[in-house]
Amino acid sequence: MDSPKLLPVSVIIPCYRCSETIDKVIESVYSQTSLPSEILLIEDCSDDDGLTMKALERISTNNVFYNIVIKIIKLKNNVGPGQARNVGWDMASHPWIAFLDADDIWHPRKLEVQYSWVHEHSEVVFCAHETLLFENQFHALDSVFVAVQLYFKKLLFKNVVPTRSVMVKRDIKLRFEGKAYTEDYLLWLLILREGNCGYKIPQVLAYSLRPEFSFGGYSSNLWRHEKRELNSFKYLYKKEYLSLPALILVSSFSTIKYFKRLIKVTLVDYGF
Numbered sequence: 001m002d003s004p005k006l007l008p009v010s011v012i013i014p015c016y017r018c019s020e021t022i023d024k025v026i027e028s029v030y031s032q033t034s035l036p037s038e039i040l041l042i043e044d045c046s047d048d049d050g051l052t053m054k055a056l057e058r059i060s061t062n063n064v065f066y067n068i069v070i071k072i073i074k075l076k077n078n079v080g081p082g083q084a085r086n087v088g089w090d091m092a093s094h095p096w097i098a099f100l101d102a103d104d105i106w107h108p109r110k111l112e113v114q115y116s117w118v119h120e121h122s123e124v125v126f127c128a129h130e131t132l133l134f135e136n137q138f139h140a141l142d143s144v145f146v147a148v149q150l151y152f153k154k155l156l157f158k159n160v161v162p163t164r165s166v167m168v169k170r171d172i173k174l175r176f177e178g179k180a181y182t183e184d185y186l187l188w189l190l191i192l193r194e195g196n197c198g199y200k201i202p203q204v205l206a207y208s209l210r211p212e213f214s215f216g217g218y219s220s221n222l223w224r225h226e227k228r229e230l231n232s233f234k235y236l237y238k239k240e241y242l243s244l245p246a247l248i249l250v251s252s253f254s255t256i257k258y259f260k261r262l263i264k265v266t267l268v269d270y271g272f
Contacts, residue, residue: 006067007115009036010092010170011100014084016044018102019051021209026059028105034112036098038069040088045078069093081163082176082183089175097170103209104131104164107138110205114167117147117201125172126150126191126198128165134207141203150198152189152241156233156250159185164206172196177235182225186232193241222265226258 011029015022022041029039041059046052053074060070073087081101089097096115100106110129118127128150132139150161163184174190176183192198230251237247 003067004033004035006037007034007096007111008094009096009098009111009115009167010038010040010088010094011036011098012040012042012085012088012092013100013102014042014044014081014088015046015052015056015102016078016081016084017046017048017052019048019055021103022052022055022059024209025100025102025105028108029100030064031108032106032111033109034115035068036111037067037094038071038092040071040073040091042084042088043072043074044080044084045075047078080179080183082187083178086175089170092170095170096167098167099163100206101164105134105207105209106164107141107205107207109141113141113203113205114201117199118167121147121199123197124199125169125196126188127167127201128161128188128198129201129203129205131162131165131206131208132204133211134209138207139204141205145202147199147201150188150192150200152192155189155192156242156246157253159188160200161185161188162206162208164208165200177232180228181232181235182228185229186235189232189236190241193236222258222262226254229254 013025026039029036041056043053043056056072060072063070071091073091075084075087085099096118098111114127114129118124155161168191172191174187174194176187188198233242233247233251233254236242237244242250
């Protein structure tokens with residue numbers, strides 16, 4: 001049996017206190033029908049007595065796919081997922097970057113389907129797809145689909161681009177901003193606002209291992225997440241990508257969504 005094809009893709013995984021999930025994450029990469037050429041594991045100064053680093057070193061030592069280059073980059077300070085991805089991005093060797101977090105997994109055909117699509121559409125710089133919470137099985141894929149173009153104005157009102165779904169050209173100059181912003185959301189907005197072509201594939205090709213606003217995730221603090229989103233809109237306003245009326249509109253809409261989400265989470269916590 002022939003080995004899976006290696007694609008010109010670098011996978012970037014920020015790793016923070018992820019010793020319990022990282023093996024499953026890496027297994028989802030190894031199980032791809034078309035493999036990436038490189039995996040960059042960014043150890044974001046985990047405060048877990050070295051458990052995350054030991055897990056990453058074990059993965060590197062036990063790598064059975066010898067044609068995949070695995071790089072472990074240990075950061076001296078905790079910088080958050082966005083800046084950790086930037087470090088990996090700057091060290092990546094291949095034309096396309098795919099992002100995966102240490103509590104997410106991919107459908108076995110994710111890279112095959114997504115890379116084939118972007119390869120056939122040379123104008124595309126940025127590509128996403130559908131994702132869901134994992135419930136112990138992968139979804140069947142449609143043999144034919146029509147990707148939907150992403151627009152800056154529409155994305156302002158709803159972020160439909162989970163980071164685990166993104167494949168982006170390495171050579172664009174934009175990067176994730178700091179912890180004061182919703183780093184991934186702001187980057188997708190900037191990519192589209194600067195005239196780059198982005199699409200979303202209507203196929204479920206990735207999964208989260210826990211709910212979006214679970215207490216163990218990066219977004220567990222709802223108000224902190226909301227402040228970062230509002231700061232992202234202010235950033236766009238200062239860059240003159242948003243007018244003042246547009247800033248007020250999208251900020252108000254975001255705040256309404258925040259209160260709806262807060263009510264929902266509170267009801268769940270109290271058993272309603």
